[in-house]
Every structure is written in structure tokens, then in C-alpha cells.
Amino acid sequence: MIYNKVLSYILFAIVFFTSLEGVSQTIKIKGLVIDQSSKEPLPYATVVVADSETKKALTGTTTADDGTFVMNTKASNFYIEISFIGFITKTFNQFNLNNNTINLGTIALEEDASQLDEVVVQAETSRTEFKLDKRVFNVGRDIASTGASALEVLNNVPSVNVNIEGVISLRGSSGVQVLINGKPSILADDGGALGSITADMIESIEVITNPSAKYDAEGTSGIINIIIKKEERKGLNGSVSLNTGIPDNHSVGLSLNRRSEKFNLFTQLGLGRRSIPTDNENINTDLINNTELYNIGEEYRNEKFYNIILGTDYYINPNNVITLSGNFAYEIEDQPSSNRFKLYDENENLTSEWERTEVTEATNPKWQYELQYQKDYEDHEDHDLLFSALGSSFAKDLSSLFNDVTVAGDDNDAVQRTQSDFSEYTYTFKLDYTKPFSEQWTMETGAQYVLNDVSNDYQVENLVNNAFEVDEGLTNIFNYDQKVLGVYATGAYEGERWGVKAGMRLEHTNLQTLLTNTNEANNQNYSNLFPSIHTSYKFSEMISLQAGYSKRIYRPRLWDLNPFFNIRNSFSIRQGNPNLLPEFTNSYEITSIFDIGRTSLNFGVYHRYTTDVIERITTSQENVNITRPENIGVNRTYGIEFNTKYSPSNWLTLNADFNFNSFNRDGSFESQVFDFKGDQWSSKLLAKFKLPAQIDFEATGNYESEYRTVQSEVSDIAFLDLGLRKKILNGKGVLNMSVRDVFASRINESYTTQDTFLAYSYRNRGRFITFGFSYGFGKGEAMEYSGGRRY
Structure with missing residues (x-):
């Protein structure tokens, strides 16, 4: 019944807004x-x-x-x-x-001719432009992005970092919402799935550190919106790219577009194979029994992936466009691993040694489909109505076989197997209406309804007397059903020097989870208001100032809530918490923008106040570490951010990015107090050199400082990426080579020190070398220019 009502309201709104034509x-x-x-x-x-x-x-x-x-x-x-x-x-x-x-x-x-040269340079160089409530990073054909995935491109965006596990953070906070073309996507929900989007497919990345009320309130540290290219020049246009690398990283990409008077047909095709080896080391120390478990091993994530985007725009007339598009991605995973365990007693004598091997296979089909209608009113270019209906699904059929073989000491022989049957369905209905009342005054309003239905059937079996028996303590079916209805309104004034935008968003959340085997249910039903305000002042053509405030929410995801996880390492287990509550963050920031000759400089300060902070708490018993998310108090973060671009000559361009934040944590869990203070900072320096014979070279240095978490100390990281490019075939073809993490120094290392246990963790993925070739064809040289503005 509620679905019929929602669709009725949407159809009524479309008819109503469509009738608002001028006379x-x-x-x-x-x-x-x-x-x-x-x-x-x-x-x-x-x-x-x-x-x-x-x-x-x-x-x-x-x-x-x-x-x-x-x-x-x-x-x-x-x-x-x-x-x-x-x-x-x-x-x-x-x-x-x-x-x-x-x-x-x-x-x-x-x-x-001079304009042609200028366009080519701009198309090749990534650059950032500032708008009232966001920054837009226009993705050029940077050399280090050759053969790279969306995650690696994101790591080149100012204020954004992606760690070795694929976790995306904005200004040091991982509570960020990732969108694709302004909408939720199953590819964005799964960090690994972003690997199916290559750099060649990305037009720009919007970084919204303080989103206005127009945007979904999800994501405590902001929003990252990945804009996928869609060529719109008339005629047939396209590009093709080939990449190969070490370790195995081979892919083929094809982009095609055919534009006529009434139709715009577009497609992106990609397929490839990649291997991601990881070296790991873990030490668990039991301070009660004075025993120590040492583990060293190597894990692989081998993937074959296929991705296709297909869609069409139908221009009913110059002011009305219907878009129908679909995206299918399919991954085949093979995850072998081998780990050697050694157990020492209180006298440091080796009591047991065994080898644990894993054979894991999985298939991941992903679907996304969208119907979109856009109406542009003739009285003003920004007067428009947009309705979209988006559906997506993701399934994962995963099976693992674990075999423990004793090498020395006590008998640890064991065989275990697991099976996961995961499915997720998401439906998003969205309506946005923008009405400029004059060149200075604009109103925006709209609504969004999101339905998310997930089920995870997880089973663990142990080999007993040559027959597998179900481990009831680790087996369960977890169902997750969440519905979020949001409505918003914003008003904006933008004069020649001063502008302001204010808005309010109301969201109602209905969440239901159920552990079917134990009949343990968790129902949450709540409504929240999310205000926002942004302002900017232009002192001159060279100096501007921006300020903003917004309230955000982070709703626990399925994997935060589901208590049953893959037991890949039976001595280091991650669990979810079905009783987890959402985080709320109030975010404030002020940014100054300077554009002086060959130099652009941006300096900002920000503050975030977060309640019901979600932290992962580790407990240990007999060398088995169990990590589980909990709501732990409040967090106050104060930070500064600095970005600059400087071109001292035509052959050299420098980009620098620096972020520092200091945080103050107040909280407790059970009988343990977690009050502490700390700080962390990160920096990035990119140097681009134009060499003779149309050869370009670039180097990117990254540094992330050490920092504290609730229980641990995380070590600092420094790494270097290099790239080289050579134009051929009159500039339509490009040869590339890139080396990511030249010194294999991008290491994740942490130390956990508690009263009853110690834990050490080390992970390193090593060096990646990629060679690539790309070629653009069709009218206007598609590889050089991404198309004109769409009206």
C-alpha cells in the first residue's frame, strides 16, 4: 500500500511541476x-x-x-x-x-589553433574547481592512473585517502558516502566493486565536505560523487584502452557513443583479470597466561571482472529528455591463502606449529538499472525537474575450504568449510525540482525514498569422523530491511560578490533486522531534521571565502550489524553488532580560496562534533581476538586543510595537499574508560614534468602520520607513485607506464595494548607496475575532449 501511495505522490508531483510553464x-x-x-x-x-x-x-x-x-x-x-x-x-x-x-x-x-592546444592541455591535466557547496576534481589522463581503478583515482583527489583495504576516508574520517552520478550504487557500497570502474570511465569527482540539505544525509564526513563519462557529440565517438601489469593486471576497455537528433546511445565495456597479493603478519599475546601466537602468511585475491554500461537518451524535444540505462558487473573471485601459526608458552617454548590453507571461490553478479526523466524549462537554463527510479541488486555465492595441518607439537589438524549466500536489493525513487525566481534567487525542493532489503545465509561446518557437521554457534541467517523517506527544501541567493544557501531536510528511518535461528530482532524507527547553510563572499577575482554548516548521519550497514563473518583467520575474528545505533555529526567549516597568477591556494579550518561514535572494540581470550563495533561516547575533531597548485614554468606543475586534525574522545564501554586525545595528518605532493618528444613524467609522494584509535596505535605510511606517458599517432594514441608504491612501503601496521592482551598486525600489498595504450576515434577526437555542455 505504501508503495502505491509513494508512486501516486511522485506522478502527481511530475504533472504539477510540468504545468509550471511561463506564458x-x-x-x-x-x-x-x-x-x-x-x-x-x-x-x-x-x-x-x-x-x-x-x-x-x-x-x-x-x-x-x-x-x-x-x-x-x-x-x-x-x-x-x-x-x-x-x-x-x-x-x-x-x-x-x-x-x-x-x-x-x-x-x-x-x-x-591556439585554442585547440589549450583544450588538449586542460583535458590531460586533472584540476579542481570550487563551487558554493562542493569541490569538483576534473579527472584528466594523469599518467599514474593508467590501468587504475576508481579507488586509485580517488587516492589522487585532495582531502581523500584510500587505505590498503580499500576503505575511503575524507579528511581522515571513514564515515563518507560514495555516490555514482549523484545516486547510491551497489558498486559504491562495496569498496572492492569500485575496481570495476576504471580511470578512463571517470569524468570528474565531486567532494562535498559539508553537503546541503538537497543531498541524502547519510555520511558523517561528507559525500564523494563519482561522475561517469557519457560522450554527447553528434556522430560516432569512442575510445579504446588496453592495459597489462605486474602482478597480473590485464584489462580491455571500450567506450562508444552515437548521437543523433533524437537519440544519444552510449555504452562502456570492460573486462579484465587482476591479482592482489598481500603479505600479513599477526602476533597475539595473552598477558594472563603469558602465551604468544605468531602468524605469518600470504593471501591472494584473484579476480576476473566484466562490466557493461548501456543506455540511451531520448530527446522528446529540446526541453524534455528521457534516459534509460543499465549496468551489469560480474566478478569471479579466487582467494587462496596460506598461513603458518606458531604457539609459544610462558617460557617461550614452541608448543605447537601448524599450517592453515584456504581455497575460496565466489561469484558476484551486480545489476543496476535506471529510468530518468528531465524537463528543462525555457525561461531559465537552471529551471528544471528531474525524476529518477533506480534499482540495483547484488548477490554473492561464496564457498571456502580451510585445512589445518600440524607441523610440530600439539595436534591441530582440522578441516572446516563455510558457505555464504548473500543477496541485496535496493530501490531508490527521487524527485528534484529547481526554480530560479531571478538571476540571484533560486529554490530547490524534492523527495527521496530508499528501500534496502538484504539477506545473508552463513553456514560453518567442521569435519568430524570424516563427515561435515554444522557448527550451530557460527551459523545463522541474518535479514536486514531498511526504508528511508526524505524530503527537503533549500533557498539560495547568489549575487556578484556574496551568496548564501540554506535548507532543511527531514528523514524518517525504519530499520528491522532479524537473526532467524535465534529469533533475535532489532527494530529502530526514528525521524530527524538535518539543517544546512552555506555562504560565500568574493573579495576580488583572486580571493574568495566560503563557510558552511550541516548535520549528517551514519546508519550502521549490514556488515556493522551482522554478527556472523567469514572465519578466514580463526584467531582474528570480526563480528557485527545488531544493536548498533547510528552516528550523528554536526560539521562546520570555513575555506579561503586564492587564485594568483600561476598559483591557486586553498586554506580551510573545520570542526566536527559526533555523538554515539561507532568504534571497533577488540577483546581477547586464549589468543583469539574478536573485534566488534560498539557505540562509544562522543568525538570532537578540529582540523586545518591546505591545497595549492603552482606552475613555475610551462614544463613543471606542482600540486600539494595537507590535512591536519586533532581529536578529543570521551566515552566508555562496559567498565573501561576510553577518554583520550590525539592528532593525525596527511600530505600529498604531485609533480608533473613536460619533456621533449611529447613525453610527460609525474611523481606523487604520499605521507600519512601515525595516529591513535580507541585501543590501538596505527603506524605512519609513506609511499611514492610514478608515471610516464608518450603521445603517438598524432596525439590520438597514448602509451603509458605507471608504478604504484615504488618502494613497496605502503604498509598497514598497528599495535594494540590492553591490560589482558597485546596484538600486532602487519599487511602489505607491494608494488604494482602497469603498461597501457589508449586510442580515441570519431569526431572531435574523443580522447582529447570530453564533450560540450549539455542543455
């Missing part, structure tokens, strides 16, 4: 755009109508395959601007109006 007089504008030298038509040239006083675009279109264009406007004081990449722009301030029609006739554009 002023419409002027028709038409013409033909050609190349002055060849006299050939120029398809997909950009035609813009702009306000004569504010110089801001009011509406626009692109030319057809034959160079013609037709558009309408209701403006009265305007000029017309016609541009095309690599050509000198033409502007028309005077024209004849006959029967409400302006006929510009044939417009010949002249080539501009």
Missing part, C-alpha cells in the same frame, strides 16, 4: 553553422542565448549533423553566442526580428 512571448532563433575553410557543416557547435546585462546563459542548444539549429527563448534583452571547440567564437548583438523569428543565416567559424 511570455516566445522568439524562434535559427541558423546554419559551417567551417569557414572547408565550407562543411559543423555538427554539435554550441549556440547560447545570454542576458545582455548579467552575461549569464539563459538557454542554449547544439547544431544538428547538417550544422543547422533551431531554438526558442522568452528573453527580451539578450545576445547570441556561437562556439565550437578549436574555432573562434562569434557573438551577435544585433539581429532582425520578423514574425517573432530571428534567422542568422549561414555563420562561418574560423579555426583557432
Whole structure:
């Protein structure tokens, strides 16, 4: 019944907002755009109508395959601007109006070689631009990204770090929500699944440290939005990429786009194979019995992956577009591992030694499909309505066989096998409406309804007397059902120097979990308000100031709540907590922006206050460490952030990123007090060199300081990435080589010191070397330029 009501409200809203058309007089504008030298038509040239006083675009279109264009406007004081990449722009301030029609006739554009060179440089170089409530990192073809996944590209984005486990953090906090094209995605929910998105597929990455009320309130430290490329030039365009590397990292990618007057067909294809070896070492010390368990081993994650994105835009007319798209990803995993265990008594005598081997196989099919409708109103380019219905599913069929073989001492022979049957279905319905009342005042409103239904059937069996018996203590079915309904409204004023945007979001959450074997249920039903406010002031063309506040929430995920995990290492076990409560964070920040000649510099300060902080607490008994998330008090974080870009010459560009935060923790769990203070900082320096013979070289140095957690000390990390690129085939082809973690120094190391036990952990994935080739084809050299603005 609730689904029918929601759909009825959505359909009513679409009809209502669609009826809000203006009634002023419409002027028709038409013409033909050609190349002055060849006299050939120029398809997909950009035609813009702009306000004569504010110089801001009011509406626009692109030319057809034959160079013609037709558009309408209701403006009265305007000029017309016609541009095309690599050509000198033409502007028309005077024209004849006959029967409400302006006929510009044939417009010949002249080539501009210097502009072509400039576009190529910008397309190759990643750069960051600032907007009122976010930063946009435009992904260029950086050399170190050759053959890289989305996770590795994210690690090059200012303020963002990705650790060796694939955990994404923003300004040192892992409570970040990752979106794809502005929407939740099953690929974003699973850090490993982001590996199926390659750097060649990414247009830009939006970093929103203080999201406005328009965005989902999920994610205590902010939002990262990955924008996937979709080529929109008319005609057939595309690119192909081939990559190979050591250890095994082989992939093929193909991007195709075909644009006509009514349809835009787009697809991304990718397939490959990769291997991720990991060396690990663990030491568990029991301070009560004075025993020590030492473990050293090697784990592999071998994957074959296939990914296809297929979609079409249907242009009903210049102001109404329907998009239907789908994404299918399929992974085949093979995870062999071998670990050697040694147990020492209180006198440091070896009492037992055994080898534990693992054979794990898994298949991971992922589906995502979306229907989207967008209406652009003619009275203003930013007056639009957007509705989307998004569905996704993810399944994981995983089986493991563990074999313990005694090497010396006490008998530890054992055989264990596990089976996981996991499924997740997510449905998201979203409606957004934007209405500018003038060039300065804008209102936004909308709603979102998200349904998330998950089931995980986990079974453990032990070999007893040559027959497998189910271990009832480690076996269960966990069901997770969450529904979140959100509505929001924002209002914004943006003048020439000063702007402000304020909003409010209301979200209602209904969460139900059930452990079927024990009939243990956890039901949470709550509503929350999430206010936000952002402001900016432009002192001059070179200096600006931004400030913002927002309230955020982190809702525990399935793996935070599910108490049954894979027992890959039976002496280091991770569990979930079905009674976990959500985190809430109030976030404040002020950022100054300087753009002086060859230098751009950004400096900011921020503060986060988080309640019901979720921390992973480790307990130990007889050398078995069990880690489980708990709500532990509050956290106050104060930080500073610094980003700069400096180009001392045409052949050298430097980018620097620095982040420091100090935190104060107050909390307790059971009888243990966890009050402490600490700080951490990270820095990144990127140097790009342009060498003769169209060769580029870049080096990226990263450093992350040591820091404290509730129970542990995490060691610092320093690592270096290198890249080399050579253009061939008149710039349409590119040869690349990249070396990530040159010195194999990206090591995760932690020490846990408690009254009853000590724990040491070490993990290292080593060096990755990749060779790549990419080639762009079609009109406009698709590899060099990502397309014009869409109207």
C-alpha cells in the first residue's frame, strides 16, 4: 500500500511541476553553422542565448549533423553566442526580428589553433574547481592512473585517502558516502566493486565536505560523487584502452557513443583479470597466561571482472529528455591463502606449529538499472525537474575450504568449510525540482525514498569422523530491511560578490533486522531534521571565502550489524553488532580560496562534533581476538586543510595537499574508560614534468602520520607513485607506464595494548607496475575532449 501511495505522490508531483510553464512571448532563433575553410557543416557547435546585462546563459542548444539549429527563448534583452571547440567564437548583438523569428543565416567559424592546444592541455591535466557547496576534481589522463581503478583515482583527489583495504576516508574520517552520478550504487557500497570502474570511465569527482540539505544525509564526513563519462557529440565517438601489469593486471576497455537528433546511445565495456597479493603478519599475546601466537602468511585475491554500461537518451524535444540505462558487473573471485601459526608458552617454548590453507571461490553478479526523466524549462537554463527510479541488486555465492595441518607439537589438524549466500536489493525513487525566481534567487525542493532489503545465509561446518557437521554457534541467517523517506527544501541567493544557501531536510528511518535461528530482532524507527547553510563572499577575482554548516548521519550497514563473518583467520575474528545505533555529526567549516597568477591556494579550518561514535572494540581470550563495533561516547575533531597548485614554468606543475586534525574522545564501554586525545595528518605532493618528444613524467609522494584509535596505535605510511606517458599517432594514441608504491612501503601496521592482551598486525600489498595504450576515434577526437555542455 505504501508503495502505491509513494508512486501516486511522485506522478502527481511530475504533472504539477510540468504545468509550471511561463506564458511570455516566445522568439524562434535559427541558423546554419559551417567551417569557414572547408565550407562543411559543423555538427554539435554550441549556440547560447545570454542576458545582455548579467552575461549569464539563459538557454542554449547544439547544431544538428547538417550544422543547422533551431531554438526558442522568452528573453527580451539578450545576445547570441556561437562556439565550437578549436574555432573562434562569434557573438551577435544585433539581429532582425520578423514574425517573432530571428534567422542568422549561414555563420562561418574560423579555426583557432591556439585554442585547440589549450583544450588538449586542460583535458590531460586533472584540476579542481570550487563551487558554493562542493569541490569538483576534473579527472584528466594523469599518467599514474593508467590501468587504475576508481579507488586509485580517488587516492589522487585532495582531502581523500584510500587505505590498503580499500576503505575511503575524507579528511581522515571513514564515515563518507560514495555516490555514482549523484545516486547510491551497489558498486559504491562495496569498496572492492569500485575496481570495476576504471580511470578512463571517470569524468570528474565531486567532494562535498559539508553537503546541503538537497543531498541524502547519510555520511558523517561528507559525500564523494563519482561522475561517469557519457560522450554527447553528434556522430560516432569512442575510445579504446588496453592495459597489462605486474602482478597480473590485464584489462580491455571500450567506450562508444552515437548521437543523433533524437537519440544519444552510449555504452562502456570492460573486462579484465587482476591479482592482489598481500603479505600479513599477526602476533597475539595473552598477558594472563603469558602465551604468544605468531602468524605469518600470504593471501591472494584473484579476480576476473566484466562490466557493461548501456543506455540511451531520448530527446522528446529540446526541453524534455528521457534516459534509460543499465549496468551489469560480474566478478569471479579466487582467494587462496596460506598461513603458518606458531604457539609459544610462558617460557617461550614452541608448543605447537601448524599450517592453515584456504581455497575460496565466489561469484558476484551486480545489476543496476535506471529510468530518468528531465524537463528543462525555457525561461531559465537552471529551471528544471528531474525524476529518477533506480534499482540495483547484488548477490554473492561464496564457498571456502580451510585445512589445518600440524607441523610440530600439539595436534591441530582440522578441516572446516563455510558457505555464504548473500543477496541485496535496493530501490531508490527521487524527485528534484529547481526554480530560479531571478538571476540571484533560486529554490530547490524534492523527495527521496530508499528501500534496502538484504539477506545473508552463513553456514560453518567442521569435519568430524570424516563427515561435515554444522557448527550451530557460527551459523545463522541474518535479514536486514531498511526504508528511508526524505524530503527537503533549500533557498539560495547568489549575487556578484556574496551568496548564501540554506535548507532543511527531514528523514524518517525504519530499520528491522532479524537473526532467524535465534529469533533475535532489532527494530529502530526514528525521524530527524538535518539543517544546512552555506555562504560565500568574493573579495576580488583572486580571493574568495566560503563557510558552511550541516548535520549528517551514519546508519550502521549490514556488515556493522551482522554478527556472523567469514572465519578466514580463526584467531582474528570480526563480528557485527545488531544493536548498533547510528552516528550523528554536526560539521562546520570555513575555506579561503586564492587564485594568483600561476598559483591557486586553498586554506580551510573545520570542526566536527559526533555523538554515539561507532568504534571497533577488540577483546581477547586464549589468543583469539574478536573485534566488534560498539557505540562509544562522543568525538570532537578540529582540523586545518591546505591545497595549492603552482606552475613555475610551462614544463613543471606542482600540486600539494595537507590535512591536519586533532581529536578529543570521551566515552566508555562496559567498565573501561576510553577518554583520550590525539592528532593525525596527511600530505600529498604531485609533480608533473613536460619533456621533449611529447613525453610527460609525474611523481606523487604520499605521507600519512601515525595516529591513535580507541585501543590501538596505527603506524605512519609513506609511499611514492610514478608515471610516464608518450603521445603517438598524432596525439590520438597514448602509451603509458605507471608504478604504484615504488618502494613497496605502503604498509598497514598497528599495535594494540590492553591490560589482558597485546596484538600486532602487519599487511602489505607491494608494488604494482602497469603498461597501457589508449586510442580515441570519431569526431572531435574523443580522447582529447570530453564533450560540450549539455542543455
